Structures are given as structure tokens and as C-alpha cells.
Amino acid sequence: MYVLVDCPLDMEPSKSLSTIQQELLEQIEEADVRRGGQTTKEAPNLIPFGEERRIVGCLCHEEGHHISYLLLYRGLPKRCRCGHWFKLVDFTEYEAARDRYWKKIQDEPENKKLMDDLDSAESELQRLLEESKSMTPKSPGSNEMLDKLSIQWNKYKNAYHLIRKKIDEACVTDIR
Numbered sequence: 001m002y003v004l005v006d007c008p009l010d011m012e013p014s015k016s017l018s019t020i021q022q023e024l025l026e027q028i029e030e031a032d033v034r035r036g037g038q039t040t041k042e043a044p045n046l047i048p049f050g051e052e053r054r055i056v057g058c059l060c061h062e063e064g065h066h067i068s069y070l071l072l073y074r075g076l077p078k079r080c081r082c083g084h085w086f087k088l089v090d091f092t093e094y095e096a097a098r099d100r101y102w103k104k105i106q107d108e109p110e111n112k113k114l115m116d117d118l119d120s121a122e123s124e125l126q127r128l129l130e131e132s133k134s135m136t137p138k139s140p141g142s143n144e145m146l147d148k149l150s151i152q153w154n155k156y157k158n159a160y161h162l163i164r165k166k167i168d169e170a171c172v173t174d175i176r
Contacts, residue, residue, distance in 0.1 A: 057070075075087070
């Protein structure tokens with residue numbers, strides 16, 4: 001298991017975001033924890049990144065509380081003390097592999113349903129956002145609108161997460 005940490009510390013949050021938008025963004029900005037399988041030097045955990053080097057934390061043992069940090073350089077596999085291998089790859093290369101993999105599996109019934117769920121949640125979110133543009137926190141029905149937005153956001157987030165997880169777990173072999 002390893003952790004990718006992206007914390008743009010120099011960015012100020014936008015002052016124009018509403019409270020609900022801020023809450024929704026906070027839900028998105030969680031640590032990116034991924035479970036890596038058995039790895040070798042030839043088939044490492046791929047870490048996508050747009051720069052030449054990156055720090056990655058390896059949770060060597062799930063039951064432990066120690067994180068080993070590794071400095072990765074693009075294209076060079078590196079082994080953690082616990083035996084897991086990691087390799088920094090170009091983000092565009094990784095995204096291209098993800099796209100190729102998704103195109104192969106997108107028409108499977110389970111994936112089609114996930115996409116339908118994502119599309120319907122997005123459409124409903126857009127409709128609710130349009131409907132709530134003129135509302136204030138004291139407007140009649142604003143609490144109900146926030147509840148509806150929250151429900152749709154969770155549906156959207158869950159469908160998106162399941163799609164991403166499915167792609168991330170399976171497509172890495174395409175570019176190893």
C-alpha cells in the first residue's frame with residue numbers, strides 16, 4: 001500500500017466559493033491511498049507525475065504505523081526496504097494507458113451502468129445547481145436543496161470513484 005500526497009501549499013482557496021462548494025471540495029481532497037499488488041523491478045507500482053522526481057510514502061505493512069518515504073526519479077524503478085518496487089512515469093503516458101484500458105472495458109454491462117449512474121447524477125446536479133442559483137441560506141427550501149445537492153453529489157462521487165478504482169487497479173499492466 002502506498003500514499004500519494006499532493007498538497008499545493010502555495011495556493012489560496014478561492015474566496016468566491018460557496019459553503020457547499022467548499023464542503024464538496026473538502027470531500028474530494030483526500031489522500032490518494034492505493035493498494036499495490038506483488039511487484040518486481042520489471043513490473044513496479046507505477047506512479048504518474050508530471051515532474052522529474054517525486055516523494056512517495058510506502059505503508060510497508062498494513063497493520064503498521066510506519067511510512068517509508070522514497071525519492072523517485074522518472075523512469076528509474078526503486079525498491080522500498082519492504083520489497084515493493086515503484087517507478088515514476090510521465091502522467092500523460094499513464095493517462096493514455098488508462099484511456100486505452102477504459103475503451104476496452106467501457107461496454108461491459110457493469111461499466112455501462114456505472115457510466116449511466118455518473119451521467120444521470122451529473123445531469124441532476126446541473127439541474128439542481130441551475131435551480132438554486134438565486135437561493136441564499138435563508139431562502140425557503142434552501143435546506144432541502146442542500147440535501148438534494150448532497151445526495152446527488154454523493155451519487156456522482158461514488159460512481160466516479162468506482163470507475164477510477166476499476167481503471168487504476170487494472171490498467172497499470174498496459175504500460176509496465
